[in-house]
Amino acid sequence: MKNHLKTHLIQKENNQLIIAGKTAKQIIAIAGGTPCYIYDANKIKKQIASLKSQLPARIHLHYAVKANPFPPLVGQIATWVDGFDVASHQELLLALSCGMPSHKISLAGPGKSYNDLAAAILSGAIINVESSLELTRIYGICESHQCKANISLRINPDFELKHSGMSMGGGSKVFGIDAELAPKIISSIDTDFVNFKGLHIFSGSQNLNQHALVETHNKTFDLAYRLLDQACVSASQINIGGGFGIPYFENDKMLPLSAITDNLSLLMSQYQTKLNNAEIHLELGRYLVGSGGVYLSEIIDKKVSRGKTYLVVDGGMHHHLANSGNFGQVIRKNYPVLLANRIEDSECETVDVVGPLCTPLDILARGVSLPLAEVGDIFAVLQSGAYGASASPQEFLSQPKLRELLL
Template identity: 60%
Template sequence: MAGLSRVHHVVENNQLQVAGLAIEDAIKIAGGTPCYIYDGQQVVNNIKNLKRRLPSKVKLHYAIKANPFPSLITRMATVIDGFDVASHQEMLLALASGLKSHAVSIAGPGKSDTDLSAAICAGVTINVESKFELTRLHALSETLKKRAKVALRINPAFELKQSGMKMSGGAKQFGIDEEQVLGVLDYINSDYIDFKGFHIFSGSQNLSEAAIIECHNQTFELISRLLNDTPFKASHINIGGGFGVAYFEHESPLNLEPIIDNLQVLLTTYAAVLKGVDIHLELGRYLVADAGIYLTRVVDKKVSRGTTFLVVDGGMHHHLANSGNLGQVIRKNYPVCVANRYQHNNQEQVDIVGPLCTPLDIVAAKVHLPTCQPDDIIAVMQSGAYGASASPQSFLSQPTLREVLL
């Protein structure tokens, strides 16, 4: 199958299994295709397995933006240490999960007064992105007669090298430049602000253990300087995430062992300055990507000038990242298979495309799969993160997508 050697999967009676069910049974539960199926137990196992390996001082948080499906968030709340959110709606999801408000934080530039007031009243920690945002929080806290729980988000001078998305170093809309932090700390009025710590998120989707270790080393050195210089007692430091997922051919899964070993060394090295301070590790796709599968049914098969096309009932409007995000320079395939005939002696090279009137609607290009016919099921693996919620579902007014947690 196309790239599936990298993906955890179970096959029985020549059908892909999802959450312990045959693929057609899962589709019937969902109500048809196209659909996302999330394996709730796989997510729980991912969280538990990682928490067992992390030092006890490190608390594991989930960045809800990776997948905000409400049933999934509720399931995760039973095992995760905290949620990190990027909007008012995500904050409401986190609070509705049953997790206590002190385990929730909100980040992002451009928070509205509504966002900030809601966070203050709920007791959620606000990761402040600028001095002006802090000024607004002083005023809102005075009006509401409630202290705002605040951590300062830092834009360090360094970056997380080899990241799919870099969020620190240089000029950024995220956080307060590290050289400006002390001046902002001096501005805090404790009558209105309950200082909680710092947030340093340098990048995401990184598959280099060496790059993550280097970033952690720089992060802890910066944390040490900040904690020594701040007049306030910190209760936690969010060191971000960055742990990547291997989606494409020739990518190797991230080796966590040296990263975790290095975290333990850093915690020992900086034990004195970190006394009474928890470390938050904020991960998103790393916890959920392998627990999601996107299923779409073949509705047509045609040959055009030597190329065989499978036309399916789903596509880029449901899974934008898989399609190439509206036109990557070099598009790569997520791992795909024919879910209802996983193995077959006859193979063919096909392009799998969706129903939209755009050549960008690509599910997979030039993949070798068992010979397909209309009504077969195509499965796109590693689809538990940045899928439905990160896609233009209303584009061309196609039928509604289904999502199910099993």
């Protein structure tokens, strides 16, 4: 199997990978060793700026903190986006500590605890309500604290985002309130306890099909209008979700934006009056930070077993579960990988790259072509800025701690 490197994913100099203006070995020296994640702040800033320049001016770009909650990174992103979407009490505290105004923070999740709800209510963040019972619990907390909550209703739409890596809407879902039930719930909201802000409609993630996203945006705007019209209320904001994907695997192509942004401009014009000039929030995580991160580990052994060559590195699935194929992949596929200190060579070999764990699941790359490797070489996994460290079982088998670095 060939290594599916794409030239737009890498910057190199003297045959070495350059990240944030430095070589991998320089970064490792700064971090204090491997394994480590390195996040390129300037690359992420440019990604966000490029997207904002193409979006209609009236769309508010929000960062989904769950994609990468590394505090120094979130602190930087706070100055580049219009709001945060969080999925836990801890993420809410992080968002607040970064100086993001509470009314620009929304909290989602199907199983919010009392502490989650109380913290969001009292801080002034917006709660995306996922069930009738959750709404009743919010009333109780507000009555107890003599205050009002800011809420939106998360809607489980009657459609899904086609071609998504992970479906979040349509059919029976744990997420949100079924669309057909929403108008009655909205109409019955007790305004003594809550301020109704709007709707949250998130249909899917990791999508590289522009036509599917256009279709879903059309259905989302239409659904938002119909629900509000049936309930005879207006909204001040509507979160249309995200779903923009990035290329990971062989044959993946970058998501073309022009059709999507052109269509959003049309929808903003078409629905501006119908939705009473409600703010439209686009919630993205992976698309903003995914390409700005690299996972680095050092080759510590090389062995041949019955004709197959293995490179053993000091990092693995406990740090990068998604890359190992154990984070939702049905059939495991390789992320783009390379030797950071020697990207190309006249002589290459086909290898499996594995981690140090006592499990056959600890795979970083399978059947990839790399230059002839030696112990001490640096193995890099690209496209690793999202759902990496925080989405991995770092305590598994009590391996040494992972390092993270923002430059």
